Amino acid sequence: MGLSAINECINNNYHDTSNEVNGQHTLDMFRVSEGNQEIEEEAENVINKIIKDFLSAENVNSSAGLKEIINNFESSKIPNDPINLLDYLKLLNDNVIAHATHVSSPRFIGHMTSSLPYFMKIMGKLMVSLNQNLVKAETSKVFTPYERQSLAMMHRLIYNFPEEFYYKHTQDNNSTLGIITSGGTIANLTALWCARNACLPPEGDFKGVEKEGLYNALAYYNYTGAVIIGPETMHYSFDKAADMLGIGEKNLIRVHVDNNNHIDLAELESTIFNCKAQKKLIIAIVGVAGATDSGSIDPINDMADVANEAGIHFHVDAAWGGALIFSEKYKYKLSGLEKADSVTIDGHKQLYLPMGIGMVFFKNNLLAGNIEKNAQYIIRAGSVDLGRRSVEGSRAGTSLYLHTALHVLGLKGYEVLINEGITKAHYMADSIRSRPEFELLSYPEINILVYRFIPKEFRMQVKAGQVSRSENNIIDKYNETLQRTQRKVGKFFNSRTKVKTSLYGRGVQIVAIRSVIANPLTTKADIDAVLEDIIRISKVIVID
Numbered sequence: 001m002g003l004s005a006i007n008e009c010i011n012n013n014y015h016d017t018s019n020e021v022n023g024q025h026t027l028d029m030f031r032v033s034e035g036n037q038e039i040e041e042e043a044e045n046v047i048n049k050i051i052k053d054f055l056s057a058e059n060v061n062s063s064a065g066l067k068e069i070i071n072n073f074e075s076s077k078i079p080n081d082p083i084n085l086l087d088y089l090k091l092l093n094d095n096v097i098a099h100a101t102h103v104s105s106p107r108f109i110g111h112m113t114s115s116l117p118y119f120m121k122i123m124g125k126l127m128v129s130l131n132q133n134l135v136k137a138e139t140s141k142v143f144t145p146y147e148r149q150s151l152a153m154m155h156r157l158i159y160n161f162p163e164e165f166y167y168k169h170t171q172d173n174n175s176t177l178g179i180i181t182s183g184g185t186i187a188n189l190t191a192l193w194c195a196r197n198a199c200l201p202p203e204g205d206f207k208g209v210e211k212e213g214l215y216n217a218l219a220y221y222n223y224t225g226a227v228i229i230g231p232e233t234m235h236y237s238f239d240k241a242a243d244m245l246g247i248g249e250k251n252l253i254r255v256h257v258d259n260n261n262h263i264d265l266a267e268l269e270s271t272i273f274n275c276k277a278q279k280k281l282i283i284a285i286v287g288v289a290g291a292t293d294s295g296s297i298d299p300i301n302d303m304a305d306v307a308n309e310a311g312i313h314f315h316v317d318a319a320w321g322g323a324l325i326f327s328e329k330y331k332y333k334l335s336g337l338e339k340a341d342s343v344t345i346d347g348h349k350q351l352y353l354p355m356g357i358g359m360v361f362f363k364n365n366l367l368a369g370n371i372e373k374n375a376q377y378i379i380r381a382g383s384v385d386l387g388r389r390s391v392e393g394s395r396a397g398t399s400l401y402l403h404t405a406l407h408v409l410g411l412k413g414y415e416v417l418i419n420e421g422i423t424k425a426h427y428m429a430d431s432i433r434s435r436p437e438f439e440l441l442s443y444p445e446i447n448i449l450v451y452r453f454i455p456k457e458f459r460m461q462v463k464a465g466q467v468s469r470s471e472n473n474i475i476d477k478y479n480e481t482l483q484r485t486q487r488k489v490g491k492f493f494n495s496r497t498k499v500k501t502s503l504y505g506r507g508v509q510i511v512a513i514r515s516v517i518a519n520p521l522t523t524k525a526d527i528d529a530v531l532e533d534i535i536r537i538s539k540v541i542v543i544d
Contacts, residue, residue, distance in 0.1 A: 025082075026082070039085060042086065043085050043086060043089060046086065046089050047089065050089070050093055050097055051121070054097055054100065054102065055102075055104055055115075057102050057105070058105070058107075058491070059102065059105070059490045059491050060101065060102045060103075060105045060107055060108040060490055060491065060492060060493045061099075061101055061102065061487065061488075061490035061493065062098060062099045062490060063489075063490055064098075064099050065488075069099050072095045073095075103115075104116070104519070104521070105493075105519075105521075106519055106521040106522040106523060106526045107491065107492045107493065107522070107526050107529065107530060108492075108493045108519070109492075109493065109494060109515045109516055109517060109519065109522060109526075109527075109530060110487075110493040110494045110495035110514065110515065110516065111493075111495055111516060112292075112320060112349050112516055112518065113348075113355070114352065114518050114519040114520070115352075115519050115520065115521055116352055116353075116354060117352055117405070117408070117409065119404065119408055120352075120353065120354055120401060120404075120405075123400055123401055123404050124354060124401075126400065127396065127397055127398070127400050127401070130143075130397065130400075131396075132396070132397035133394050133395065133396075133397075134147060134180070134386050134387070134395045134396070134397055134399070135385065135386065135387030135390075135392075135393050135394050135395055136383075136385040136386075136387055137383065137384050137385050137386075138385075140386075140397060143397045143399065143400075144384055144385075144386055145171055146399060146400075146403060147180060147386065147397070147399035147403075148170055148171055148177070148386075149170060149171075149403070150180075150399045150402045150403040150406065151177050151178035151179075151180065151359065151361070151399075152166055152169075152170040152177050152178075153406055154178065154345065154359065154361065154402075154406075155177040155178055155361050157325045157326070158322075158325060158337055158338060158340075158343055158361055159338050159361075159363060160338065169365050172365075173382075173383070173384040174366070174369075175365035175366065176362060176365060176366075176367070176368035176369070176389050177361060177362065177365055178359055178360060178361040178362065179359070179360050179368065179386075179389060179390050180357060180358070180359055180395070180398060180399055180402075181357075181358040181359065181360065181390070181391070181392060182356050182357070182358060182392060182395070183346060183348070183356065183357070183358040184235070184237060184317070184319035184344050184346045184349075184358045185235075185237035185240060185358075186358060186391050186392065187319070187344040187345075187346075187358040187359060187360035188235070188237045188238060188241055188315070188317055188319075188344050188360070189237070189240065189241045189244060189245075189391060190360050190368075190371070190390065190391055191284070191315045191342035191344060191360050191362075192228065192238075192241045192245060192283060192284055192315065193241075193245065193371050193391070194342065194362070194367050194368055194370050194371055195283050195284045195313035195315065195341070195342070196209060196214075196226070196245055196283045196284075197209055197210055197370035197371055198313065198367060198370045199281055199283055199313070200214075200217040200218070200220075200221060200281070201370070203220075206220050210370075210371075213246075214226065214245070214246040214247070218281060221281070222279065223279055223280060223281040224278060224279045224280055225247070225251060225278075225280045225281070226247045226251060226280065226281040226282075226283055227247065227251045227252070227253050227275055227280050227281070227282055227283065228241070228242055228247065228251070228252050228253070228282075228283050228284050228285075228286060229253045229255065229268065229271055229272065229275070229282060229284075229285050229286065230252075230253075230254065230255065230263070230285065230286030230287070230288065231254065231255050231256075231257050231261075231262075231263035231286075231287075231288055231291075231298055232254040232255065232256060232257055232500075233257055233261055233263075233288050233291040233292075233293065233294070233296060233298075234252070234254060234286055234288060234317070235288070235291075235292055235317060235319070237317075238252055238286060238317075239252060245283070247283070251280075253271055253275075255267050255268050255271055257296075257500075259442075260296060260442065260445070261291055261293075261294050261296035261442065261499075262296060262297075262298055262299055263287070263288075263298045263299070263303065265299065265302055265303070265306065268285070268303070268306060269306060272285075272306070272310050272312070276310075282310070282312050283313065284312065284313040284314070284315045284341075285303060285306070285307045285310075285312050285313070285314050285315070286315050286316075286317060287299075287300050287303045287304075287314065287315070287316045287317070287340070288316075288317050289316055289317065289318035289320075289321035289322060289324075289333075289334055289337070290318060290319065290320030290321025290322070290446060290448075291320075291448075292320065293448075293450065293497045293499055293512075293514065294442055294444075294445070294448055294450050294499065295320065295321065295444055295445050295446045295447060295448030295449075296442075296445050297321055297333050297334070297445055297446070299336075300316060300334060300335065300336040300337055300339075300340070301335045301336025301339065302336070303336070304336045304339035304340060305336075305339075307341075308339065313341045313342070314339070314340050314341050314342075315340065315341060315342045315343070315344070316337060316340040316342070316343045316344070317344050318334070318337065318343055318344060318345050319344050319345060319346040319349060319358065320346065320349050320350065320446075320448075321333070321334065321350075321446055322334070322337075322343065322344070322345035322346075322350075323345070323349070323350035323351055323414065323418055324418060324446065325337070326411060326414035326415050326417075326418055327414075327415050327418040327419055328415065329415075329419055330418060330419065330422060330446070333445070333446070338363075339363075340363065341362070341363050341364065341367070342360055342361065342362050342363070342367070343360070343361045344358065344359070344360050344361075345358070345359050345361070346358045346359070347359060347398070347401065347402055349518075350417070350418065350421075350518060351402070351405060351414070352405065352409075352417065352520075353398070353401040353402060353405060354398075354401055356396070356398055357398040357399075357401060357402065359402075368389040369389070371389055371390075372388050372389050373388065374388060417520055420520065421446075421447040421517055421518050421520075422444075422446055422447050424447070424517045424522060424523075424524065424527065425444040425446065425447035425448070425449060425517040426444065427524050427527060428444075428449055428515060428517060428527045428531075429443055429444055429449055431527060431528060431531060432449070432451050432531065435531065435535075436454075436459055437453055437454060437459075437534075437535050437538070438451050438452065438453055438454065438531070439451060439452050439454050439462050441499060441510075441512055442499075444517075447516065447517045447518055448514065448515070448516050448517075449514070449515045449517070450497065450499050450512040450513070450514050451512060451513055451515075452475060452479045452510065452511065452512050452513055453475075453478060453479055453482055453513065453534055453535075453538055454475060455474075455475065455478055455538070455543075458471055458474070458475060469508070472508070472510050474543060475510070475511075476510060476511035477511075477543050478538075478541065478543050479496065479511045479512070479513055480496065480511055481541050481543065482513070482534060482537055482538060482541060483495070483496040483513055485537050485541065486533060486534065486537055489537075491533065492529070492530045492533045494513050494514060494515050494530065494534075495513075495514045495515075495516075496511060496512065496513055496514060497511075497512055497514045498510065498511055498512065499512045513534070515530070
């Protein structure tokens with residue numbers, strides 16, 4: 001159904017409420033009534049048609065330019081009088097939905113956002129209607145144990161402790177197996193917050209870092225500073241965490257990676273040695289399982305052993321790659337994950353949940369006690385309130401999505417999704433290798449690919465691995481233009497990034513096209529079409 005058909009549907013269901021704009025009308029909006037039910041059914045009919053039209057669209061973007069779109073949103077005046085809901089849906093459809101990015105398109109393969117299973121739309125309506133607030137049990141009586149159960153199920157996949165452990169701790173309010181957050185950034189911050197406070201605890205008259213502050217805590221324990229150590233592939237959320245935890249971004253130490261984007265273990269060990277020699281507190285060592293740029297997975301097992309031997313908290317950012325725990329075929333890639341002190345997994349990535357749900361899990365069920373905060377009116381000491389141990393206060397019951405998916409998709413369903421994504425990524429990698437127009441920069445470890453288009457005049461040099469810096473600069477400009485042009489046309493979408501590869505010298509950054517093959521609807525035919533589209537666009541590009 002096109003825009004005109006949707007607008008006709010809206011017009012057919014139109015009800016004039018201009019004479020109803022009064023106090024009673026406003027209050028009636030909050031009541032369960034036959035009148036509201038009728039309007040809701042009419043609006044749902046329109047919305048269902050909008051959704052169907054949106055999800056069945058072929059292009060990933062509209063042809064409208066950003067400046068044209070911005071023009072529709074320049075007014076900053078709030079309407080004085082309310083308007084009819086169906087009128088608003090028409091405005092929304094014309095100005096917003098028509099230009100929304102179609103992230104569920106099988107040819108939208110540039111970012112970590114995908115289509116969702118059908119039942120998520122249903123559960124979304126239920127979640128909004130229930131409007132639970134998970135900060136306190138008084139506003140989420142049943143959702144509190146419900147969420148704890150969801151987290152225990154995931155915790156069990158990671159750590160696989162004995163049955164009696166989960167029987168004892170799943171619903172024990174003194175234990176925290178995991179925390180649901182709004183995303184991976186808050187999950188990573190929470191893990192490092194716990195680690196920092198555990199490193200600088202109360203002792204005697206000293207009240208600990210959370211009371212005394214970082215400066216006084218480091219001085220008390222005779223440290224000259226504090227650092228976090230991880231690979232140079234660490235997500236930028238760790239820059240935010242270093243800032244917010246008070247150590248500063250310069251004390252986020254990024255260790256070099258090898259040609260496969262895996263952390264250099266020898267350099268990691270020497271970095272730990274040097275930091276300790278300088279009396280610097282190492283708050284945590286970070287491993288990456290599914291780097292944002294390339295999908296690479298660090299040698300988690302070896303890193304865990306290094307961290308354990310040094311007595312340092314080991315955190316694994318598995319926001320993207322953590323879903324491999326569902327795959328019997330590929331979970332070996334996360335070997336050693338069970339040794340991590342904390343693990344981040346994003347639900348809105350490869351667990352195919354709606355945006356706004358991340359998770360952090362703890363090996364030590366008491367670790368999160370280091371960040372506990374209380375208040376007199378809620379989250380009282382000893383209460384079951386989940387808000388005692390989290391950065392966020394008011395928080396929606398997004399565990400509804402997680403719990404539903406774990407049951408309706410199940411282990412086997414998730415395994416199919418993970419395996420299919422990797423299989424298709426391998427197909428795309430082989431397709432890239434078979435085309436002389438492209439250079440595959442690294443074979444996908446899971447389902448993210450980085451590659452680039454090579455203009456004809458440079459293909460011999462690339463094949464020989466002898467590309468000069470100036471030639472790489474020209475190829476960079478070519479690929480930037482290619483990606484921007486493909487995005488603007490709107491039929492297909494790949495993202496772009498800058499990656500380092502030892503093939504052209506350590507520290508040399510080159511522009512790469514980046515594809516994420518996670519959408520279950522993406523077929524091999526779609527993958528071929530995306531590559532052919534790049535080749536087609538390349539024929540009309542001119543670089544000065």
